[in-house]
Amino acid sequence: MKKHNFSAGPSILPQTVFEKASQAVIDFENTGLSILEISHRSSEFLNVIERARALALELAGLDDSYEALFLHGGASTQFLSVPYNLLENKAAYIDTGTWANKALKEAQMFGKVEVIASSKDTGYRHIPKEYSIPKDIDYLHITTNNTIYGTQYHSLPTTKVPLVADASSDIFSRTMDYSKFSVIYAGSQKNIGPSGSTLVLIKKDVLGKVSRKIPSILSYENQIGNESMFNTPTTFSIYVNLLVLEWIQAKGGLQGMEKLNQVKAELIYNEIDRNPLVLGYANTEDRSLMNVVFNLKDTSAEILFDALCEEAGISGIKGHRSVGGYRASIYNAMPLESVQLLVEVLQLLERKS
Numbered sequence: 055m056k057k058h059n060f061s062a063g064p065s066i067l068p069q070t071v072f073e074k075a076s077q078a079v080i081d082f083e084n085t086g087l088s089i090l091e092i093s094h095r096s097s098e099f100l101n102v103i104e105r106a107r108a109l110a111l112e113l114a115g116l117d118d119s120y121e122a123l124f125l126h127g128g129a130s131t132q133f134l135s136v137p138y139n140l141l142e143n144k145a146a147y148i149d150t151g152t153w154a155n156k157a158l159k160e161a162q163m164f165g166k167v168e169v170i171a172s173s174k175d176t177g178y179r180h181i182p183k184e185y186s187i188p189k190d191i192d193y194l195h196i197t198t199n200n201t202i203y204g205t206q207y208h209s210l211p212t213t214k215v216p217l218v219a220d221a222s223s224d225i226f227s228r229t230m231d232y233s234k235f236s237v238i239y240a241g242s243q244k245n246i247g248p249s250g251s252t253l254v255l256i257k258k259d260v261l262g263k264v265s266r267k268i269p270s271i272l273s274y275e276n277q278i279g280n281e282s283m284f285n286t287p288t289t290f291s292i293y294v295n296l297l298v299l300e301w302i303q304a305k306g307g308l309q310g311m312e313k314l315n316q317v318k319a320e321l322i323y324n325e326i327d328r329n330p331l332v333l334g335y336a337n338t339e340d341r342s343l344m345n346v347v348f349n350l351k352d353t354s355a356e357i358l359f360d361a362l363c364e365e366a367g368i369s370g371i372k373g374h375r376s377v378g379g380y381r382a383s384i385y386n387a388m389p390l391e392s393v394q395l396l397v398e399v400l401q402l403l404e405r406k407s
């Protein structure tokens with residue numbers, strides 16, 4: 055029986071995408087070849103990557119001053135690609151948790167890094183709101199959604215310096231002014247596909263400003279010049295990215311996603327606030343629509359809750375090891391019915407306790 059998968063990543067994808075992708079593994083669009091065996095230089099694959107790049111820009115509402123790349127190496131490689139390509143003198147980072155920290159540690163190898171705000175003092179339960187952004191920086195880096203702590207920016211920093219974001223866990227989950235970003239990147243495996251590919255949206259005018267030499271594979275300019283095909287790209291992952299982006303588009307684009315995601319998040323947060331056994335982790339105003347982190351007030355109830363989840367076919371809700379408790383990741387592809395089921399299990403736990 056298909057499980058209700060609340061895993062933080064790799065994570066749930068639309069069922070129709072699983073079906074189309076598995077068909078393409080056998081016979082890709084009636085070519086008599088598997089998607090796994092066609093050349094990345096074949097017209098069939100070129101068509102896939104071109105459609106995926108164009109659709110990524112279209113969904114984000116970005117014009118041709120931007121480029122979309124599908125690169126190797128996950129978001130973690132972007133942690134170093136960003137400073138490699140953009141950091142000449144100084145960058146500012148906002149520390150909102152584990153991933154933000156990993157990003158800024160890489161940047162420190164390339165230049166001066168100023169951490170202008172941190173939410174460490176509250177155990178990363180909030181998004182910092184008061185800070186001043188230096189004018190003499192090459193860019194400001196934020197993490198739009200903090201996957202581990204379940205916090206999310208609900209309004210973006212206002213600044214004239216280039217804004218860079220790791221949006222791995224909330225890319226294309228809501229409407230947002232993407233043109234506020236000079237670079238926005240996301241590992242695929244949360245909202246837009248399988249692990250392997252990494253979507254990077256880049257405003258071209260931010261490039262060409264550093265004096266260092268950049269290795270070809272990491273150079274955004276080189277990747278743009280080679281139309282995201284400097285070497286063999288992650289062909290299958292990119293094909294699945296295309297299927298997911300088409301699914302998002304068919305569901306009403308980012309507006310459609312946002313509506314659905316708001317309904318799902320409200321349902322589960324309402325139960326967290328109502329249920330006397332449960333404690334939400336993040337501050338209410340900064341709660342993530344994607345990762346819902348909660349604890350049971352009495353941890354001895356975890357045995358019963360785990361058993362009830364298992365019985366209901368709920369999988370992947372154990373919290374990150376640094377926070378404990380539970381984390382329900384309710385990405386784009388998570389159906390409302392699965393969230394409803396989790397709410398029912400929390401109510402069942404209350405009745406049985």
Ligand SMILES: *Cc1c(COP(=O)(O)O)cnc(C)c1O
Nearest residue numbers: 128129130153201220222223241
């Ligand atoms: C999962 C995650 C990452 C790590 O992504 P990789 O693709 O494994 O490198 C980075 N940032 C955020 C916000 C994440 O959620």
